[in-house]
Amino acid sequence: xxxxxxxxxxxxxxxxxxxxxxxxxxxxxxxxxxxxxxxxxxxxxxxxxxxxxxxxxxxxxxxxxxxxxxxxxxxxxxxxxxxxxxxxxxxxxxxxxxxxxxxxxxxxxxxxxxxxxxxxxxxxxxxxxxxxxxxxxxxxxxxxxxxxxxxxxxxxxxxxxxxxxxxxxxxxxxxxxxxxxxxxxxxxxxxxxxxxxxxxxxxxxx
Amino acid sequence: xxxxxxxxxxxxxxxxxxxxxxxxxxxxxxxxxxxxxxxxxxxxxxxxxxxxxxxxxxxxxxxxxxxxxxxxxxxxxxxxxxxxxxxxxxxxxxxxxxxxxxxxxxxxxxxxxxxxxxxxxxxxxxxxxxxxxxxxxxxxxxxxxxxxxxxxxxxxxxxxxxxxxxxxxxxxxxxxxxxxxxxxxxxxxxxxxxxxxxxxxxxxxx
Amino acid sequence: xxxxxxxxxxxxxxxxxxxxxxxxxxxxxxxxxxxxxxxxxxxxxxxxxxxxxxxxxxxxxxxxxxxxxxxxxxxxxxxxxxxxxxxxxxxxxxxxxxxxxxxxxxxxxxxxxxxxxxxxxxxxxxxxxxxxxxxxxxxxxxxxxxxxxxxxxxxxxxxxxxxxxxxxxxxxxxxxxxxxxxxxxxxxxxxxxxxxxxxxxxxxxx
Amino acid sequence: xxxxxxxxxxxxxxxxxxxxxxxxxxxxxxxxxxxxxxxxxxxxxxxxxxxxxxxxxxxxxxxxxxxxxxxxxxxxxxxxxxxxxxxxxxxxxxxxxxxxxxxxxxxxxxxxxxxxxxxxxxxxxxxxxxxxxxxxxxxxxxxxxxxxxxxxxxxxxxxxxxxxxxxxxxxxxxxxxxxxxxxxxxxxxxxxxxxxxxxxxxxxxx
DNA sequence: TATGAATGAGACTTCATTCAT
DNA sequence: AATGAATGAAGTCTCATTCAT
Numbered sequence: 055x056x057x058x059x060x061x062x063x064x065x066x067x068x069x070x071x072x073x074x075x076x077x078x079x080x081x082x083x084x085x086x087x088x089x090x091x092x093x094x095x096x097x098x099x100x101x102x103x104x105x106x107x108x109x110x111x112x113x114x115x116x117x118x119x120x121x122x123x124x125x126x127x128x129x130x131x132x133x134x135x136x137x138x139x140x141x142x143x144x145x146x147x148x149x150x151x152x153x154x155x156x157x158x159x160x161x162x163x164x165x166x167x168x169x170x171x172x173x174x175x176x177x178x179x180x181x182x183x184x185x186x187x188x189x190x191x192x193x194x195x196x197x198x199x200x201x202x203x204x205x206x207x208x209x210x211x212x213x214x215x216x217x218x219x220x221x222x223x224x225x226x227x228x229x230x231x232x233x234x235x236x237x238x239x240x241x242x243x244x245x246x247x248x249x250x251x252x253x254x255x256x257x258x259x260x
Numbered sequence: 261x262x263x264x265x266x267x268x269x270x271x272x273x274x275x276x277x278x279x280x281x282x283x284x285x286x287x288x289x290x291x292x293x294x295x296x297x298x299x300x301x302x303x304x305x306x307x308x309x310x311x312x313x314x315x316x317x318x319x320x321x322x323x324x325x326x327x328x329x330x331x332x333x334x335x336x337x338x339x340x341x342x343x344x345x346x347x348x349x350x351x352x353x354x355x356x357x358x359x360x361x362x363x364x365x366x367x368x369x370x371x372x373x374x375x376x377x378x379x380x381x382x383x384x385x386x387x388x389x390x391x392x393x394x395x396x397x398x399x400x401x402x403x404x405x406x407x408x409x410x411x412x413x414x415x416x417x418x419x420x421x422x423x424x425x426x427x428x429x430x431x432x433x434x435x436x437x438x439x440x441x442x443x444x445x446x447x448x449x450x451x452x453x454x455x456x457x458x459x460x461x462x463x464x465x466x
Numbered sequence: 467x468x469x470x471x472x473x474x475x476x477x478x479x480x481x482x483x484x485x486x487x488x489x490x491x492x493x494x495x496x497x498x499x500x501x502x503x504x505x506x507x508x509x510x511x512x513x514x515x516x517x518x519x520x521x522x523x524x525x526x527x528x529x530x531x532x533x534x535x536x537x538x539x540x541x542x543x544x545x546x547x548x549x550x551x552x553x554x555x556x557x558x559x560x561x562x563x564x565x566x567x568x569x570x571x572x573x574x575x576x577x578x579x580x581x582x583x584x585x586x587x588x589x590x591x592x593x594x595x596x597x598x599x600x601x602x603x604x605x606x607x608x609x610x611x612x613x614x615x616x617x618x619x620x621x622x623x624x625x626x627x628x629x630x631x632x633x634x635x636x637x638x639x640x641x642x643x644x645x646x647x648x649x650x651x652x653x654x655x656x657x658x659x660x661x662x663x664x665x666x667x668x669x670x671x672x
Numbered sequence: 673x674x675x676x677x678x679x680x681x682x683x684x685x686x687x688x689x690x691x692x693x694x695x696x697x698x699x700x701x702x703x704x705x706x707x708x709x710x711x712x713x714x715x716x717x718x719x720x721x722x723x724x725x726x727x728x729x730x731x732x733x734x735x736x737x738x739x740x741x742x743x744x745x746x747x748x749x750x751x752x753x754x755x756x757x758x759x760x761x762x763x764x765x766x767x768x769x770x771x772x773x774x775x776x777x778x779x780x781x782x783x784x785x786x787x788x789x790x791x792x793x794x795x796x797x798x799x800x801x802x803x804x805x806x807x808x809x810x811x812x813x814x815x816x817x818x819x820x821x822x823x824x825x826x827x828x829x830x831x832x833x834x835x836x837x838x839x840x841x842x843x844x845x846x847x848x849x850x851x852x853x854x855x856x857x858x859x860x861x862x863x864x865x866x867x868x869x870x871x872x873x874x875x876x877x878x
Numbered sequence: 879t880a881t882g883a884a885t886g887a888g889a890c891t892t893c894a895t896t897c898a899t
Numbered sequence: 900a901a902t903g904a905a906t907g908a909a910g911t912c913t914c915a916t917t918c919a920t
Contacts, residue, residue, distance in 0.1 A: 075904075076904085079904085079905095095388070096386060097386070097388065100888085100889065100890080101889080101890060101891080102888095102889080102890085110905075110906090111905060111906045111907055112890090112891080112906085112907070113891095113892080113893080113904095113905065113906050113907060114904070114905055114906075116890090116891065116892075117903095117904070117905075120891095121890085121891085122889090122890070122891090178383075178384050180302065180303075180384075180386065181301055181302060181303075181381075181384065182303070190438075193435075193438070214450070217435060217436075217439070218432050218435075218450055218454070220435070221431045221432045221434070221435030221436070222428045222431050222432055222454060223431070224431050224435070225427045225428050225429070225430050225431015225432065225434070225435075226424050226427045226428055226431065228427070228431070229399075229423060229424075229426070229427030229430070229431075230423075230427070232396075232399070233423065244420070244424055247458065248424070248428060248454070248457075248458045251454075251457030251458050251460060252453065252454045252457050252458075254457060306913085306914060306915080307914075307915060307916080308882095308914070308915085311882095316880085316881090317880060317881045317882055318881085318882065318915090318916085319879095319880060319881050319882065319917085319918085320879085320880060320881075322915090322916070322917080323879075323880075327915080327916085328914095328915065328916090487883075488883085491883085491884095507800075508798060509798070509800065512909080512910060512911080513910080513911060513912080514909095514910080514911085522884075522885090523884065523885045523886055524885085524886070524911090524912080525883095525884065525885050525886065525912090525913080525914080526883075526884055526885075527912095528911090528912060528913075529882095529883070529884075532912095533911085533912080534910095534911065534912090590795075590796050592714065592715075592796075592798065593713055593714060593715075593793075593796065594715070602850075605847075605850070626862070629847060629848075629851070630844050630847075630862055630866070632847070633843045633844045633846070633847030633848070634840045634843050634844055634866060635843070636843050636847070637839040637840050637841070637842050637843015637844065637846070637847075638836050638839045638840055638843065640839070640843070641811075641835060641836075641838070641839030641842070641843075642835075642839070644808075644811070645835065656832070656836055659870065660836070660840060660866070660869075660870045663866075663869030663870050663872060664865065664866050664869050664870075666869060718892085718893060718894080719893075719894060719895080720893070720894085720903095721893095723903095728901085728902090729901060729902045729903055730894090730895085730902085730903065731896085731897085731900090731901060731902050731903065732900080732901060732902075734894090734895070734896080735900075735901075739894080739895085740893095740894065740895090
């Protein structure tokens with residue numbers, strides 16, 4: 055009856071926390087989850103463990119989240135929201151395409167290398183219907199964000215191109231992180247080069 | 261949420277199967293696991309289920325694999341070995357760099373779109389120490405393979421560049437698969453363009 | 467996710483037990499459940515407790531029953547089947563209506579006073595969809611059984627009448643048990659009298 | 673399966689409500705409980721749910737009732753008191769035995785078919801020591817009520833007979849309700865006939 | 879060697895009840 | 900008096916793994 059990830063309609067936190075205490079509690083639990091994933095991996099992420107690390111009882115956790123999955127979804131949102139915000143800001147403030155791109159990539163790197171273990175783990179969220187939807191939504195938001203910048207600056211075919219560029223960067227960043235690279239500064243020029251190259255008009259044959 | 265994988269001491273099959281029957285048994289179990297992952301996801305991959313689908317008893321499964329993790333490792337090896345083999349062949353038979361690259365990418369696409377659900381799922385293997393090591397080894401093998409081609413054809417800085425190229429392709433392919441793209445032919449030119457662009461000598465700032 | 471009685475499709479035991487050991491295991495668990503209900507009430511009927519009393523691990527219990535509810539359904543069936551069997555035999559062997567009725571009532575009394583606490587408790591099965599259906603089916607079977615006898619012996623309006631007679635007896639027997647009466651012999655004549663009276667042709671006014 | 677009711681020391685409301693507000697609060701909570709049982713069954717009857725439906729905080733509920741069980745006991749009393757009152761009135765105003773009986777039965781039918789789901793559910797109160805005592809007391813009160821009428825009208829052996837008559841009616845009414853019968857008018861003559869038949873002097877064997 | 883019944887730690891979740899505010 | 904956040908014991912159920920046959 056319980057387990058296996060029920061296709062849940064409850065990937066939302068249980069209370070729109072209105073009071074300061076509630077907000078703090080939710081934040082504490084999400085952060086506890088983040089730290090466990092970071093330090094001990096998905097396998098150690100049990101609801102009891104999260105509650106304990108957050109300094110609450112298990113009952114309290116379930117007062118704020120209807121399920122383990124909802125907690126995870128919230129964590130995913132929290133992390134991705136941060137990235138999305140930075141990307142949005144970059145695309146809105148940059149004067150032209152080049153710096154916009156550059157700042158987006160920088161944001162991506164900050165996101166990945168700020169808490170590398172966490173960021174990497176969140177790319178591999180245990181699949182489940184609800185989580186997958188959440189994930190899809192957030193990925194699309196990022197793709198759209200970039201597509202908009204490209205379009206605004208007159209780049210053609212932007213939707214697919216944007217998705218490819220995001221995917222390409224993500225692939226390179228994740229692989230670097232997976233190999234244990236910790237130097238974002240060393241990665242940045244490689245990313246920039248790749249992205250610029252792909253954005254270059256295709257040289258005609260010959 | 262995720263059936264935790266008890267950390268097993270070795271991720272090797274229990275016996276170098278000497279008899280034809282053993283080889284067939286191992287293959288049947290690995291394939292059963294693959295089919296379950298493909299059709300019903302990680303959550304449904306229980307050892308009992310695998311044994312049943314393979315037409316064996318659970319006891320027999322544990323005669324061939326010391327742990328669930330070892331079974332997974334074998335599956336991962338099987339899949340990646342196939343890709344490695346094709347890539348090696350491509351790099352060895354191709355006359356020059358361009359067709360070598362092209363055939364590598366084609367191999368990657370075949371691998372991903374041959375059994376898309378499986379390939380995608382295997383990028384999200386529930387992390388664990390042993391699996392992670394296995395995964396690392398196989399990724400490095402691929403990276404080295406490509407680095408060798410690049411070096412042979414006089415491309416400088418080949419190690420990092422190779423890793424980046426592999427990562428870039430993997431990122432784009434996975435993202436496409438995740439979005440539900442099923443048309444490898446449509447993806448190929450985008451990959452080729454990206455790889456070629458990155459391989460192009462950097463235009464001087466002039 | 468777990469609790470509250472999920473409207474289960476699984477009120478059937480998990481294995482049609484084919485081997486002697488399985489049959490014994492199922493029987494042991496059902497009987498353990500019966501004894502717990504008898505001695506300590508519904509509240510003490512936990513799956514862990516049942517398994518322990520049956521001398522099995524909790525895992526084994528779930529190998530034979532897909533849910534707590536299925537175990538209960540099996541117990542209900544076991545008990546009611548016994549009653550149904552006796553009633554069927556009574557109705558088939560009795561030469562005329564009077565002894566048929568008499569033997570049915572005697573069967574009812576045996577059933578109730580054989581294991582009074584259990585019989586009483588089973589009249590108050592915690593409602594749930596699956597259990598309720600099971601219960602309904604078994605009640606109807608009993609009603610139909612009696613209706614058939616009545617019809618065979620030329621009593622008109624038998625369906626409703628039979629249901630009423632069964633209900634009337636059940637009410638009297640349960641109430642007696644609830645009051646702590648333990649003397650079936652004292653109850654039998656009262657039941658007989660009531661049933662005969664109701665079966666008597668209605669005396670015309672005047 | 674059944675939310676176990678912690679054995680509470682007393683099943684009395686916490687205060688003889690002296691103020692109008694208290695009386696209203698108690699009534700609101702009891703009615704909320706009734707409605708939940710009616711509409712969503714025993715499984716949904718949680719104290720938090722009751723408090724919410726009644727428009728109070730869970731803390732307030734525990735100011736008026738020492739335990740969930742006390743709340744249930746109060747509900748049981750409320751429902752049975754209503755029935756008892758009607759029965760008492762019937763027995764006190766009726767001129768002779770026949771109409772007294774008739775009105776008692778009518779009261780029983782009103783009680784059952786007025787709020788059928790509730791009345792039926794209350795016959796299946798999750799057993800517990802305190803509730804069982806409460807239930808016993810109320811059943812006895814009803815039995816005594818009827819025994820008194822019988823005695824007053826010169827029917828011999830009234831105590832047991834009364835108990836049997838009550839039980840018989842209860843059995844028939846509950847079974848009808850359980851089968852989904854909703855027509856009290858159709859049930860009344862069957863009940864009357866049964867009761868009258870049982871009250872008839874036993875015909876000599878002749 | 880093969881079988882599959884048995885194990886049991888441990889996961890998720892609920893809900894009656896308390897108590898600081 | 901009222902609130903509702905917090906508690907935590909306890910319940911159901913799963914699944915990797917073992918071992919007697």
